[in-house]
Amino acid sequence: MNPQQQRRVDSLTNHLCASSNESFYLSMNNTDASLRELVIRAQTQRNEKNSRTLKGLEELKTLVGKEIGTSSYFKITQDRVNSFAESTGDFQWIHIDPERATNESPFGGPIAHGFLTLSLAPMFAEEVMPNVEGIKYGVNYGFNKIRFLSPVPVGGNLRCKFELQELTSVSGGNVDAPKGTIRTQAIIDKEIEMYRDKSNENKIKMPESTKERQEVLRQHEDFSSLKFENELKIQEEKANKEIKEGKHEEALKRLYWILTKTPYDVHIRLQRATLLQEMSRFEEAIKDCDKVIKTSLDGEYLSESYTLKGLCFMRMGKYHESIIAFERSLLLINDPKVLDLKKKVEILLYPETVIVPTYEDDYEFFKGVSSTLMDNATVQSSQTHGRGIFATRDMDEEELLFEIPAIISIPTNLVKNKVEKHDSDHCYHCQLSLKPLSLENEKEISKSKEFFKIQETLHRLTNLPVGDISGVGCPSCNEAVFCSNDCYSEGIQHHSLVCSGKNSFHNYLLKFYHECEKLDDDTKSIYLLMLRLFSIQFNAGDQNSPLRPMELDGFIKRLVHSTPTKKHSTPLTRQDNKMFQLMKNIFMNREITTDIFQRVKSIVQLNALIFPTSTIRVLSERNPMDELGWNFDFEEVQSRTVFSILQQASFFNHSCEPNIFIATPVVNDKSIRFCTRRPIKKGEELFITYLDGFDLDTETRKTILNTTHMFTCKCPSCTNNKTIKSLSIID
Incomplete structure (x- = not known):
């Protein structure tokens, strides 16, 4: 038998081994009649497999999205790997040095080149792909995606699975021809991988007799099937x-x-x-x-x-x-x-240092803040974190503590979880929905003689108008809408500083929004809230100076912020520097320094809260016995969330066992109600939670608070390593 015949028999024998599910080695030195008979049988099976002929492209199209077939196994030998190395010049030792590969390689032995595996695809295709009438020849159009996800060990068996993914017609020069996209997947005989696994000390040794080999394979499962x-x-x-x-x-x-x-x-x-x-x-x-x-x-x-x-x-x-x-x-x-x-x-x-700012007029300032807390609470020094809010009288469970507004808010879309820069369905200033109260059966009720009384009653009960609010729009941009003349008067001055209709900084504002769109939702919301926060700050220094520095107002400057430690003092990140330059250009009449930028960013990160706002749906049912002819009930419908810095509530400290919550519904950010979760004693410190989630163990809570608020909670739940089923600022 000459070498060419020997290689042919070797190949056919491998095909035979795979097709009969007997993954044992047949000695190529044995040239007796039984072996020749096996070779002939294998050739016959292959010819039968390849005898399938399709009647033109129409029949080929029926195979789109289907698996065409899987080839027989082909054994990867060291000789073949060496020959491929000679042809390509890739002599890396993991391929051609079995001894070193066995001792040093993580694969436990030599492996085939990835492109050697790929080069076998035409041979496998010859076996599997059907003949198509009318097709003279085919050319390789190229590859969409190639990944070598698993090593192919020398001595391993390899086969290929073919699937027709697409069949289209393409034109090139004077030729119109079909183009097919074939998905192929090389499959390694897993038995050889188990044999190669170094962690398996009792390596499988295949017996010589066929019967014994089959028994071993049954015990170790058929990895090739x-x-x-x-x-x-x-x-x-x-x-x-x-x-x-x-x-x-x-x-x-x-x-x-x-x-x-x-x-x-x-x-x-x-x-x-x-x-x-x-x-x-x-x-x-x-x-x-x-x-x-x-x-x-x-x-x-x-x-x-x-x-x-x-x-x-x-x-x-x-x-x-x-x-x-x-x-x-x-x-x-x-x-x-x-x-x-x-x-x-x-x-x-390198934890940043959290700064609790102090000023000479703090006493008077906090006295003024405390006077707005409905005589139920006061701001004073706290051992928890510098200062906090304390109860001034005994209070019952779910009792109203106080009702306060937000300093500034931006809307967040609940469905897309994406912060919006403008919203024509809510008030720009107070976040009230322009249809805050919807009435079930409104058309029918509007025909009632008592409709005017019904409207008055619903307004008295909810303090909300029935139906749509027309709103007052910004005359420059037509994007910001205000729910009333009062909101327009309070909000238009601040909005005009970030109004896209202003030509002086229009391009910078568009670039700012464009940069925000590239960011994740959390980072984006921080920069957008910073933009709005800068719009309500004022100029310091000589009023006759054309360029004056920006100064933080009396409330914002008292909010906690962080500063990097000396060991890890770094300049602005690339993203921060980009946003800093854009904000400087937007507020060009007020100089924003890097210190102010970093401080405001940390103020937003440490003080801003996220909570949902709602609209009210009025459920109605006819009742002839009622004076108005109808019975009414109220249902809260979650509208969207807002990202806000609240006024007095910014002085709340955190606990994983909070005794205060925000009561729903929150219809706008100018009337946010804080209530007690449990009975409160006079002089007790009041806490909210900065966390939101379910089944939060101590380790998770510690990690979140350290990374977002830069402190370690020492509440009883954290001290006793207690997992908390649910935490939210809303109840």
Whole structure:
């Protein structure tokens, strides 16, 4: 038998082994009649498989979106790998040096070149793809996406699955021809991977006899069968479902089982690492990430592995290691979310100093603030955080503490979770809906003789008008709408400073909004609220000077803010500097310094609250016995949320066991009601919560508060390591 015949028999024998599901080695030195008979049988099977002929392109179109077929297995030998290295000049030791690859490579032995695997596609296609009448020849149009997700070990068996994804007609020069998009997937014989796994000390040694080999394969499962691949998919789907249902232990056991069968599946390993991180099993999660880093060449998987390692280190309090992991992830993929995580860890490593400003006139100022709290509370010194709000009398549960307005608010769309710069359905100044009260059966009720009385009654009960409010629009931009003449008078002066209809800074304002659109919702809302906050500040210094510095008003300047520590004093970030320059140009008549910019940003981050606003739906039912002819009931309908800095409420301190909440409905930001959650004693400090969420354990609460508000809570729940089922400023 000459070498060419030998290679042909070798190839056909591999096809035969796969098609009969007997993954055992047949000696090529055996040239007896039985072997020749097997070779002939394999050739016959292949010819039968390739004998399928389609009647033109119309029949080929019926295969779009369907799997065409899967080839037989082909064995990857060291000789073939060496020949490919000679042809391409790629002599990396992980391919051509078996001894070194076995000892040093994470794969446990030599692996095939990725492009060698790809170059076998035409051979597999010859076996699987049907003949099409009327087609003279085909050309390779190119590749849409290629990924080498798993290493192919030398000695492993490989096959290819083909699926016709698309069939279109293209024109080139004088030629009209069909173009097909074929999806291919290379499948590795998993038995060879199990054999290569270094962690398996009892490596499988295949016996010589066929019967004994089949018994071994039955014991260790048929890793090459499509049935087994389907089983893996089913188990993965079950694991995903269990994760969604919170059955983490069950899902983890299933992922462990999958990885015993497919130890090089980086997708499953990362899924397990993510689950382990959520279960606070950080060391195990890090080991899985390290395994992916050693075995994968895919940038997305590597970046995700480093990100997961960074999260684990962060939650373990190993901030230096966490920063290094996030930096390596960012080198692979510049993900803004990972950059934010890195910044949070830097804050934890180099915590900024929270400043509680004090002024000579504080006593008089806080005395004035306290006079607006309905004689129920006062602002005074607090051991918790410098100053706080305290009860001035005993109060019952769910009793109104006080009702206050917001200094400034911006709207947030509840459906899209996207901060809006303008909203024609709500008042620009007070956030009131322009249809705050909707009446069920309004057309029928409007025909009633008592309709005027009904309107008066509903207005008296809700302090809201029935029907639509026409509103007063800004004459310059026609974007900002005010619910009344009073709101227009109070709000138009501040709005004019950020009105897009003003030509002097129109371009800068458009650039500012354009930059905001690129940001995530949380960052975007901070900059938009800063813009509105700057609009209500004033000029300091000589009034005759053409350029005067901006000065914070008496209330804003007293709000807590942060400043970087000396060890980690950094200039503005690239994004902050871009927004700073734009705001300087928008408010060009008032000089904004970097110190003012940083201070206002930290004021927003530390003091702004998010809460929902609502409209009122009046439910109506006929009642001839009633004076008005109708019975009415009221239903709260959540409209959207607002991001606000409140006046007196900015002096509330936080507790994970708050005794104060915002009562609903909140129809506008000028009448926000704070009520007691439980009975309050005179002199007791009043707390709200800065957190929002469910099943918050102490570690999670500590991490959030440290990164967002830069302090550690010492309330009884945190001291006693208590998990809290639900926290919200709204009740």
